[in-house]
Amino acid sequence: MEETQKKKNEVWEWTKALLIAFGLAWFIRYFLFTPIIVDGQSMMPTLEDGDRMIVNKIGYQVGEPDRYDIVVFHAPEKKDYIKRIIGLPGDHVAYKNDQLYINGKEQPEYYLDVYKEGISEGTLTEDFTLEETPAQVSIIPEGYVFVMGDNRRNSKDSRHIGVISTEEIIGYTSVIFWPIQEIGLVE
Known part of the structure; x- marks a missing residue:
């Protein structure tokens, strides 16, 4: 018993x-936190198709998105996209001669340097202004961000789908955990 x-x-x-x-x-x-698999080539060379990453879901509950954060968000096509924040609320975004301008001032994009060096003809990013995007606004409204993929020639981003509501952002990511040879932080 x-x-x-x-x-x-x-x-x-x-x-x-x-x-x-x-x-x-x-x-x-x-x-x-949640895992995500990078699907596609829009963030190359920073992220490769098939990279597995950890998404921090609580970071923006206690803080605000920062320029150049890599975020995962619900896209209009009922898919989750992974892109880089380029413009914040109140910003005017423009590109001219492969140079990013925020509010009329040149902004560095160090993460694109290696990619730009490999281009033999043309530019990585075509010229545009915020007014020429589907958002058709002169500045990014409060509660929205402007996102772009690092592979500017092959990325469906805010130039095509407009500004993204911060409510659609799942979280930000900077940690690759698979494949093993790629484990580490990304900028």
Whole structure:
């Protein structure tokens, strides 16, 4: 009888431990961090198709998006996109001669330097102004951001789909965890 009670207690302890572990995993996955697989070439050379990353879902609950953050958001096509924030609320965004201008001032894009060096003809980013995008605004409205992929020649981004509501942003990402040779932080 005593041995039967011990077995019941042991089963109950294991059941509680498993329930707590699954509960914690569910909480972390749905409220704090989630994995994502990069799908496509729009963020090359920074991110490669198939890279697996961790998305921080709580960062923007306590803070604001920053210029050059890599974010994951719900796109109009019912897909999740991964792009880089270029413009913030109140900014005017323009490109001229492969140079980014925010509010009329040149802005560095160090993460594109290697990519630009590999281009033999033309520019990486075609000229445009914010007014020429689907947003058709002169400045980015409050509660929105302007995003672009690093592979400017092959990226469906705010130049095509307009500004993105910050409410559509799932989170930001900077950690690659797979493939093993790519593990690390990205800028």
